[in-house]
Amino acid sequence: MRRPFRGLRGRRPLFTAGILFNTALIGLAMSTLGATPAAAAGPNVTETAWIPLHCNIGGPSSGPAVHIAVALRATHPSSLNPNENFRLTNVSAVQVLPPLAQQVGYVTFGHSNAVEGIVKDFEQVLTNAKGNFTPGGTGTQVNAVAAMQPPNGDAPPVGTATVSQTSPRDPLIDPNTAHPSPLAAWTNNNSNVSVPPSDPRRHDEFSFGPIPTSGSATGNAYGPAPGTGGGPAVTSGSADAYTIRPFTVTGSPGQNVVLDVGDASRPVTHSDYADPGPTIAIAGTFFFAPGAGKWIDAGGGNPYPIYCGPDNSPKRTPKPDPTMVDRFVIPINCDQGGNHQDGGGPMAGCQDYGQSAVVLPLSIPGGNSGVASAAAILVVLSTFLLVAFRRRRAGRL
Secondary structure, three states, X not given: OOOOOHHHHHOHHHHHHHHHHXXXXXXXXXXXXXXXXXXXXXXXXEEEEEEEEEEEEOEOOEOXXXXXXXXXXXXXXXXXXOOOEEEEXXXXXXXXXXXXXXXXXXXXXXXXXXXXXXXXXXXXXEEOEEEOOOOOOOOOEEEOOHHHOOOOOOOOOOOHHHHOOXXXXXXXXXXXXXXXXXXXXXXXXXXXXXXXXXXHXXXXXXXXXXXXXXXXXXXXXXXXXXXXXXXXXXXXXXXXXXXXXXXXXXXXXXXXXXXXXXXXXXXXXOOOOOOOEEEOEEEEEEEEEOOOOEEEOOOOOOOEEEEEXXXXXXXXXXXXXXXXXXXXXXXXXXXXXXXXXXXXXXOOOOOOOOHHHHOHHHOOOOOOHHHHHHHHHHHHHHHHHHHHHHHHHHHHO
C-alpha cells in the first residue's frame, strides 16, 4: 500500500531547506524595502582643452590675421548615464597670444603694449547631449557667453536679475547697467567717446584684460577671459571661473558625450591661409597705445571685431602640454556610478541593459532596485519549486 505524501517525505530536507532559504531572503528583502541606498557617485575629473584659433581682426573674412589659442579648463563628471543632467564647473578660458600675434598688434595699432576686450560668442557643439539655455541655444549648439546671462541657471536668479539693476551681477561675466563691463577703453579711447554704463555694448558679455604684450616678445602672453590682467604665465591674471548648466545626456550606453567647439553654420574665411572653418569665437579688442595714453578703438568707442575659427594652418599654435585634450569626452554607461546632478535619473534609459530587464516590471518606484530584483528572483524560485513538487507528486498518484 502506497503511503500518502511518501514523495514529499522523501524530499522533506530539500523542500524544507528551500522554504527556509526563501523565507530568509524574503525576510532580508522586507527588512530593507523602502531604505534609501547610498548614492554611488563617480568622481569628477578636471581637464584642459587646447583650442588653436585662427582669427581675423576686422571681420569674418577680412582684416589682419592672427594665430592664437585658448586653454579651456573645466571640471566634469567622469561618466554619465542616459537622460542625466550634468554641469561643467570651475570653467576658465585663458587666451594665449604668441609672439607673432603680439607683434601684429604692435605694428598695426600704435606700438601697443596691452590688449583688453570682450567676448560675445563662444560656440560649443555637443554630441549625444544638449544644452538647455535661453538665451544661448536650446540644443546641440550653445553660445557659452549667452548661456551665462539671465535667466539661465547659473546667471543671477530670474526676476531680480532681469528687473532690478541692483541685483548681484559679475561685471566680467553678466554685466548690466548697475554693473557694466569695466574696461577702461569704454571711456578712454582715441575716438574720445564715452560709452555710458547704460549702453548695451557694456552688457551681456565676458570681459578680459588688460593683457601686457610686446612688439619684441619672444614668449607667449596669457590672460583669462573672463578675468582681469595677464602676463607671461598661463596662471597670470585673475580668472572669474564659472559653472554652466544644465546639459542633458541624449546618447545611449556605450556612446560618449563630446563637448567640442565651433558653429559650422557660420564659417570664418581667413585672410592669410585658405583654411575656412566653423566660427568658434566672436570678440572685440582694444589696443593700448602708450604714446597717446589711450586705447585704440575701431571708431565711436567700439572695439575691433575679432572673428575666430579653428586653426589648421602652418602657423597653428602648438599644444604646450601633451596631457591637454582636444575636446571633452565623457563615456555614457548604466552602472549607476555617474554623478547624478540636477535631478537626472540614474537608471533612465537603461531598462534593457543586461539581465535586469527580466525583473524590471517588479521594480518599486523610489525603492531599492537591488531589493526589487531579489524579490523578483524569489518569486521565480518559489514558482519553480512549487511546480517541480506538483509534477513529482502527480507522477506518483
